[in-house]
Amino acid sequence: MLAIRLHRRRRTALALATATVLAGLTVPAVTTTTATATTTAATTAGYDDAYYDGAAGKSGEALKDALHxxxxxxxxxxxxxxxxxxxxxxxxxxxxxxxxxxxSGISRSKSLNGGDTGDWNREHVWAKSHGDFGTSTGPGTDIHHLRAEDVRVNSIRGNKDFDDGGSGFTDGGGSLTDSDSFEPRDAVKGDVARMIFYMAVRYEGTDGWPDLEVNGQVDNGSNPYMGRLAVLKAWHQEDPPDAFEQRRNDVIHDSYQHNRNPFIDHPEWVESIW
Structure with a gap:
């Protein structure tokens, strides 16, 4: 009970710090009434620990099942x-x-979304070919792992697994790639890892979608796997959740999907499950 209270105090302090960093940021809020997400109002309220009541006291596979x-x-x-x-x-x-x-880490106009050079498009961090779920409603449209990215950089990443190493490229922002893997820039390594862990818990093969799992290899092809687990865990430790990532989690929960990425709220659960 003491550990839980201390964690909640730390989370409260972190939330206050986040609010200070983000003060003055205007975020158009939305109320999700249908699958097309109607825009109406706006706020980010954070979360109540009660959201995770069903996971209390669990670890390992039991924790993974509860979070799912x-x-x-x-x-x-x-x-x-x-x-x-x-x-x-x-x-x-x-x-x-x-x-x-x-x-890339580049700041680009919201209006430049599309498929041409110089545009940004919708990057599936869990490559949609890994499980062959495409862009259908479900894992193909889950914004916990969909991110804005430059069209050309998105193509360079392709459907590669994640691992250390490779060479830089234009507009990569420090990201690296080789023939079978991709390494994101340092500032978002943990973000990428936590998006992958979210997908592996959310999609367990019980709702008509593939059972997505993190494994220890690259070159997973069309199999519903994404690697490399040991590297993703290291990135998660090296780059803990920051204000941008926490705000993003809040916006998705409050205004769009109404669910959360538990590994942003409770980073310690990665080690408990994997």
Whole structure:
């Protein structure tokens, strides 16, 4: 009980710090009434620890199962609705007219979304070919792992697994790639890892979608796996959740899908499960 109280105090302090950092950031809020996400109002309220009541006292596979049940209660977006959602979730804290591109770190106008050179598009961090779920409503439209990214950089990442190493490239922001893997820039390594862990818990093969799992290899192809587990765990430790990532989690919960990424709220659960 003492550990729980201390954790809650730390989470409260972190939330207050986040609120200070983000003071003055205007976020158009939405009320999700259908799969097309109708925009109406706006706020980010954070979360109440009661959201995770079903996971209390659990670890390992039991914790994973409990979190799956909790986060599977969500509103699903259409793929077209993802465009507008990303303009809010990925908004540049310093310029409300722009989004921050995940791998590049570039701030780009929200209006430049599309498929041409110089545009940004919808990057599936868990590559949609890994499980062959495409862009259908479900894992293909889950904005907990969909991010704004430069069209060309998105193509360079392709469907590669994540691992250390490789060479830099234009507009990569410090990201690296080789023939079978991709390493994101340091500032978002943990973000990427936590998105992968979220997907592995949310999609367990029980609702018509593939059973997504993290494994210890690269070159997973069309199998419903994503690697490399040991590297993703290291990135999660090296790059803990920051204000941008926490705000994003709140916006998705409050205004779009109404579910959360538990590994942003409780980073310690990664080690408990994997």
């Amino acid at each position: 049940t909790i986060i599977s209660d969500q509103t699903e977006l259409s793929y077209s609705a993802v465009w507008d959602a990303l303009k809010v979730t990925d908004q540049d804290p310093g310029n409300s007219s722009n989004v921050i591109l995940l791998y």
